[in-house]
Amino acid sequence: MDLTYSDEDQRFRADVRGWLEEHLTGDFATLRGLGGSGREQEAYGDRLAWNRHLAEHGWTCVGWPTEYGGRGLGLMQQVIFHEEYARANAPSRVNHLGEELLGPTLIAFGSDAQKERFLPGIRAVEELWCQGYSEPGAGSDLANVQTKARLDGEEWVIDGQKVWTSNAQDAAWIFVLARTEPGSTRHHGLSFLLVPLDQEGVEIRPIEQLTGDSEFNEVFFTGARTSADLVVGEPGDGWRVAMGLLGFERGVSTLGQQVGFARELDGVVALAKDNGAFDDPVIRDRLARSRVELEVMRLNALRGLSATVAGEGSSSGGGAASIAKLVWANWHRDLGELAMAVAGPDGLTVRGAPYDLDPWQRLFLFSRADTIYGGSDEIQRNILAERVLHLPKEPKG
Numbered sequence: 132m133d134l135t136y137s138d139e140d141q142r143f144r145a146d147v148r149g150w151l152e153e154h155l156t157g158d159f160a161t162l163r164g165l166g167g168s169g170r171e172q173e174a175y176g177d178r179l180a181w182n183r184h185l186a187e188h189g190w191t192c193v194g195w196p197t198e199y200g201g202r203g204l205g206l207m208q209q210v211i212f213h214e215e216y217a218r219a220n221a222p223s224r225v226n227h228l229g230e231e232l233l234g235p236t237l238i239a240f241g242s243d244a245q246k247e248r249f250l251p252g253i254r255a256v257e258e259l260w261c262q263g264y265s266e267p268g269a270g271s272d273l274a275n276v277q278t279k280a281r282l283d284g285e286e287w288v289i290d291g292q293k294v295w296t297s298n299a300q301d302a303a304w305i306f307v308l309a310r311t312e313p314g315s316t317r318h319h320g321l322s323f324l325l326v327p328l329d330q331e332g333v334e335i336r337p338i339e340q341l342t343g344d345s346e347f348n349e350v351f352f353t354g355a356r357t358s359a360d361l362v363v364g365e366p367g368d369g370w371r372v373a374m375g376l377l378g379f380e381r382g383v384s385t386l387g388q389q390v391g392f393a394r395e396l397d398g399v400v401a402l403a404k405d406n407g408a409f410d411d412p413v414i415r416d417r418l419a420r421s422r423v424e425l426e427v428m429r430l431n432a433l434r435g436l437s438a439t440v441a442g443e444g445s446s447s448g449g450g451a452a453s454i455a456k457l458v459w460a461n462w463h464r465d466l467g468e469l470a471m472a473v474a475g476p477d478g479l480t481v482r483g484a485p486y487d488l489d490p491w492q493r494l495f496l497f498s499r500a501d502t503i504y505g506g507s508d509e510i511q512r513n514i515l516a517e518r519v520l521h522l523p524k525e526p527k528g
Contacts, residue, residue, distance in 0.1 A: 166223025169497030171346035217390030229253040229260040263307035280309040299348040321369035325361040450519040453511040460501040467495035
C-alpha cells in the first residue's frame with residue numbers, strides 16, 4: 132500500500148480538521164473526550180445530539196456509496212476522517228453498530244426494501260441498533276447459537292437469550308443470529324433477523340461491569356416477533372451474513388481507535404513524568420516499547436486494510452483481521468497494566484465514594500475485556516492456525 136497522501140487527500144484532511152474545529156464549539160465543546168469503551172453511557176443524550184449534528188452535515192457513513200446517502204470515500208480518505216476525528220478528541224459516536232456494521236451488511240446482503248427502510252434511519256442517527264450474537268453458551272463459539280426462531284404466518288417468532296449486548300437499553304432494533312431450521316447444528320440452519328426491541332416478549336437487563344457502568348446487557352426473547360421479510364439474505368444463510376458483518380467490524384475505524392490509544396499512552400507518559408515513575412528505567416523501557424509497538428500496529432492495520440480493498444480475504448491476506456485483533460487487544464490490555472504500574476499505590480484507591488475511578492483505573496479494568504469481546508484471543512489463534520497455517524484442528528472434547 133502506498134502510504135503517501137495525495138494533494139487531494141491533504142485538502143480533505145484540512146477540510147475535516149477545519150469542520151471539527153468550527154463545530155466542536157459551544158455546548159459541543161464540553162463533549163470532547165467523552166464516551167468510548169467502558170464509558171458508553173457518559174453524556175449519552177448530548178453525544179446523540181452531536182452524532183445527529185454530524186449526520187445533518189454529511190459526516191456519517193462516509194464510506195457508504197453515495198446512492199445510499201454516504202460520501203463514497205475511498206480507503207485513504209476514510210482513514211483520514213477517522214484519524215482527524217480522534218485527533219480532535221471528538222466524543223465517541225453512539226451509532227457505531229448501525230453505521231459501521233449493520234449498514235454495510237445491508238448494502239452487501241440486504242434486499243432493496245430493507246435498504247430503503249433502514250439505511251436512511253441509520254445515516255440520520257434516528258434509529259439505533261445493537262448486536263444479538265453472543266449467548267451464555269455461544270460467545271467466542273458463535274456457531275453454538277441456541278436462540279430459535281420459527282415462522283408463524285407472516286412473522287418470525289423468537290425465543291432465546293443474548294448477552295453482552297452493547298447499548299441495548301438505548302437501541303430501537305437488534306440484529307439477531309437465530310437458529311431457524313429445527314435439528315440443525317453449528318453453522319447450518321441459522322438466519323440473520325432484524326427485530327424491533329420495543330415490544331412485548333423482549334426484556335433487557337443491564338449488566339453492571341467492573342467499571343461501575345452498564346453498557347452491556349442481557350436480552351431475553353419470549354415469543355418476540357418480527358416480520359417474515361426482515362431476514363437478511365436467505366433463511367438458513369445467516370452464518371455467511373454474520374461473518375460478512377464481522378469483516379466490517381475491523382474496518383477503517385480501527386485507525387481512529389489507534390489515535391485514541393496514542394492519546395492514552397501520552398497521558399500515561401505525562402503521569403509518569405509528573406509522579407516520578409519516569410525515573411525508573413524499567414518503566415521508561417516499557418513506555419518506549421509501547422510507543423514502538425503502537426506505530427507497528429498502525430502500519431500493520433494499513434497493510435491489512437489495503438489487502439482487503441484489493442479483494443483479499445483473511446486467509447489470502449495472511450489472516451490480517453485476526454492478527455490485528457490479537458495485536459491491539461493485547462497492547463491495550465498491557466497499557467492498562469502499565470498505567471497501574473506508573474500510578475503505583477495511588478492506583479489502589481478510588482478518588483471518592485462510592486466508586487469514583489480515575490481514567491487509569493477505568494482503563495485497567497475495562498481493557499481486561501479487550502482480549503475477549505469481538506473474538507477472543509483463543510479463537511483468533513485457532514483461525515490463524517487452522518485457516519492460514521493449515522495446522523490440524525483443535526481436538527473437540
